[in-house]
Amino acid sequence: MGGVSLANNKGVVYQGDGKVTVEDIGYPELVLRDGPGVPKENVGRKCEHGVILKVITTNICGSDQHMVRGRTTAPKGLVLGHEITGEVVETGRDVEFIKKGDMVSVPFNIACGRCTMCQQQKTHICLNVNPERPGSAYGYVDMGGWVGGQSEYVMVPYADFQLLKFPDKEQAMEKILDLTMLTDIFPTGFHGAYSAGVSMGSTVYVAGAGPVGLAAAHSAQLLGASTVIVGDLIEERLRQAESFGCETVNLQEHDRLGEQIEQILGVPEVDAAVDAVGFEASGHGESGEQPAAVLNAIMDVTQAGGGLGIPGLYVTEDPGAQDKNAQKGSLNVRFGQGWAKAHTFVTGQTPAMYYNRGLMKSILSGNAQIAKAVNAQVISLDEAPEGYADFDQGAPKKFVIDPHGSLK
The missing domain is CATH 3.40.50.720 (NAD(P)-binding Rossmann-like Domain)
Structure with missing residues (x-):
């Protein structure tokens, strides 16, 4: 996959003071590099157990909005986004079961699958992914510094354990506005x-x-x-x-x-x-x-x-x-x-993996109508700052970013 790393990668970046912009953030690698909010102990962390995803959809979340409003200690330069659905374009050396081309939902909690909490399905308080406290998420303040996924490409660690693979790609694209909600909100x-x-x-x-x-x-x-x-x-x-x-x-x-x-x-x-x-x-x-x-x-x-x-x-x-x-x-x-x-x-973060497979089945059977309930609205990556502004004003919508125009 050597050639792919030359690809561009745009992402939504928090600039402080209620502001986000779309910037070139560099193509992801299977390693956590130093950057805004990355704890020292996580810098250079190798992720051969991870994959690179081409992002199909990524949603704006109310908890992103708390950061953007300046109501947390989030550092400027943080790449946002923890609601990610994508297609696997590269797999690390240690990934055994997830394959290139798989279409997957990413739980917003980052979890190793190996610690005592993960073994009890408490993936929201994984002990190994965030040196500062139990629990982690992509693109979020105090959550281990993992790069967010409101972008064209993103790295997801512990892929075999974490990723929820959709059984059929074509069916998944038909239901994508519902399935994109499986990462967090649903x-x-x-x-x-x-x-x-x-x-x-x-x-x-x-x-x-x-x-x-x-x-x-x-x-x-x-x-x-x-x-x-x-x-x-x-x-x-x-x-x-x-x-x-x-x-x-x-x-x-x-x-x-x-x-x-x-x-x-x-x-x-x-x-x-x-x-x-x-x-x-x-x-x-x-x-x-x-x-x-x-x-x-x-x-x-x-x-x-x-x-x-x-x-x-x-x-x-x-x-x-x-x-x-x-x-x-x-x-x-x-x-x-x-x-x-x-x-x-x-209280606490939701252990998304505890629920996402059952909720996926409810969506695929037509039982759950989550996109309709939350009024999903598709926007492009470049429209993300506008989406944040509308959402901040209380727009009754759930904004779904489509970075590659995959939904047209």
């Missing part, structure tokens, strides 16, 4: 609903009608929920939730969530709730940010013994927070209330 939404204990007949409240909230709402339906209620401040996003059968509450207009739920269900509580907002939350009917507002609200409206799935992102450092404690990730959560109601909390 498993993450599903994890939110599943870990909250949603089952046949459950009533569910989902906080946030961004893409993950919409994915959680659709997942709750797939799990058999009887009613799914979605709350948000943006009317257009709520209409998107209504388009596939959800009830909605506009939190801009109503600050008493329990009362709104009672109007829908006849009781002011739900069986289970999902926080798909995270740390940049706003208070209901109050101005300014209140990072614990959603957590406190879902404890309020979830019945005793209920579950709270929390796929919304919370960070250890938020330099942009208005509150000193929130800058260190300390929030004013009414934990006593959750304790008194014997709530179950499930």
Whole structure:
């Protein structure tokens, strides 16, 4: 494959201050070179167990947006993107089962497959890929410095363990807008609903009608929920939730969530709730940010013994927070209330591999309609900065980047 490494590779690069640009980032190799956010111990790490992918689709994620807004310690020059679907164009010496030409979904968590956590399917807290803490992802702050995939080509380590191969390429291209959601957003939404204990007949409240909230709402339906209620401040996003059968509450207009739920269900509580907002939350009917507002609200409206799935992102450092404690990730959560109601909390990154194969089957059978639920919209790589700007304004869309025009 010597000749291929001369190929160009453009990618989406974080420039600080709410800005991203599309730059030449160099063709990937089967080694992690020094660069923005790469810990010293990871520099020069050999990846003969990895592959080079030609990126077919790569999505913009809400957690990318937190970085781009300057709400993390992400360094300038970071190549973004952890939602990657692609075709294998080169395999490392140690790759045994994945072949050139395979079309694959990449779980956003980077995982070695060898440590005690990976052996327990807890791939979101792999111990070997990030010297700074358990867990890793592509193109993300504090996640080991692995280069992101909002680009034309990307290197993926531990390919045999991690990659989900699609059984049929032609069928995969027909369903690509659904399958592109398997890297992160669909498993993450599903994890939110599943870990909250949603089952046949459950009533569910989902906080946030961004893409993950919409994915959680659709997942709750797939799990058999009887009613799914979605709350948000943006009317257009709520209409998107209504388009596939959800009830909605506009939190801009109503600050008493329990009362709104009672109007829908006849009781002011739900069986289970999902926080798909995270740390940049706003208070209901109050101005300014209140990072614990959603957590406190879902404890309020979830019945005793209920579950709270929390796929919304919370960070250890938020330099942009208005509150000193929130800058260190300390929030004013009414934990006593959750304790008194014997709530179950499930937090953290989603172990995407735990869910992605089953969700792929649901997509291929036509059972899951995730692209429709999240309103997938295809853009080119050069349109990525515009996509980020629209998404930042609350556009009710999930932007899917098509770097090579493969979807035309």
